[in-house]
């Protein structure tokens with residue numbers, strides 16, 4: 298069968314992201330099917346680009362990847378979701394091919410998105426085995442369920458990662474590398490065993506952690522380092538540093554290979570020992586994004602975070618000691634948290650002083666748990682907005698405060714490697730007397 302995979306994600310903040318999911322799904326289909334891809338991220342007229350691709354590929358199946366429901370600023374959801382509705386309509390008008398939708402955005406809101414997009418099939422969660430099974434069935438003229446999920450209704454179970462074909466990176470649109478500072482993406486494992494109260498990452502990837510062979514990860518990173526246009530790697534694992542022995546093994550493998558490519562990852566303060574941070578730095582890690590979430594002991598407890606306040610402080614100190622920049626995200630106002638509680642988190646952030654702190658106000662959007670938005674949203678945004686104005690390392694995307702391309706200073710010309718917050722971190726530490734630009 299001829300399959301056209303479509304990346305509908307047009308978000309370019311904090312940077313454009315390669316559609317790694319399409320790379321993996323495309324690779325899983327390739328042995329038995331023809332695969333092409335179109336990425337709508339940089340198109341002035343995405344619907345026209347989509348129709349052109351359909352006319353040129355003449356697919357039997359169109360696989361639409363829906364990544365985000367939210368924007369980087371956590372606003373404008375209707376426009377993002379509405380655009381996918383327009384893509385689905387354009388696909389139906391241009392071809393009789395079956396429409397299959399997958400991706401994290403779809404998997405988090407399958408009922409609402411099915412109503413909007415009216416696909417022939419929806420793939421929930423991990424796509425490689427499920428989509429390969431679905432396409433094989435359709436090729437054989439067999440019926441298939443409306444919702445396909447690995448391990449359900451006869452579809453093969455979750456992937457053994459070391460048996461997956463490497464992502465088909467030839468399907469990527471090279472314009473990403475110009476926009477995102479040459480950032481490639483690598484996944485070293487799937488799943489997170491923690492149970493933080495609001496988090497949907499385990500829903501998407503599972504609670505059982507499935508790991509890749511650390512040597513294969515290091516080989517992949519080495520190979521990417523030598524690819525044209527690649528200057529940095531984002532490790533897309535939900536948390537890189539757990540389990541620590543897997544993270545350690547990858548770092549050792551990179552050091553043994555003399556790897557020099559800078560890389561970045563998500564990390565949790567739980568299990569972020571000094572020895573591990575040292576290994577990460579030696580292996581090329583230049584920055585970590587840490588979901589600290591709250592600056593009060595009760596807040597951490599309410600959110601069921603697997604660490605304490607002093608772990609956050611230790612994480613910051615260790616990163617600073619080993620030259621890794623740290624960006625901590627705080628999710629304010631969840632589960633009835635009041636502006637007074639939020640004030641205590643802000644005091645805590647002042648005291649710890651990470652390189653960058655990003656503040657968001659709680660909103661939960663999974664279908665299974667219902668929609669929940671912070672009760673004190675307006676008051677909290679007002680408070681954090683006022684306080685952030687005078688803190689050079691604080692970013693509030695929803696209010697446009699130190700976010701997006703505005704903080705990519707002072708360099709001109711080619712985009713620096715890494716996301717905007719890294720520029721902010723460097724700038725505020727190196728030249729604090731100049732002040733930091735403020736986009737809001």
Ligand code: B12
Pocket residue numbers: 302306307308309310311312313314315316317318319321322359360361362363364365366367368369370397398399400401402405420422423424425428480481482484497498501502531532533534535662
């Ligand atoms: C790493 C990551 C980032 C990194 C990306 C770095 C990089 N270079 O790639 C950074 C920090 C930049 C980032 C930013 C953002 N992110 Co993000 N990110 C992730 C994370 C942790 C992993 C994504 C990933 O690469 N996974 C690995 C690939 C292989 O998986 P995948 O893309 O999901 O694809 C699989 C399936 O979905 C499926 N599939 C995918 N497409 C298709 C298509 C078809 C046809 C089929 C059948 C199947 C299929 O099969 C694939 C293989 O198994 C996820 C959470 C998670 N654990 O999934 C959030 C996540 C994707 N991000 C999210 C969001 C909201 C954002 C931001 C808007 C928010 C922000 N504050 O910055 C921005 C937007 C950036 C952009 N330009 O789009 C949401 C999206 C859902 C939503 N609620 O909107 C997620 C799910 C997290 C969450 N719940 O909040 N992100």
Ligand code: SF4
Pocket residue numbers: 489490491492493496497498499535536565588
């Ligand atoms: S550690 Fe991170 S990925 Fe895992 S459940 Fe908690 S917030 Fe989610």
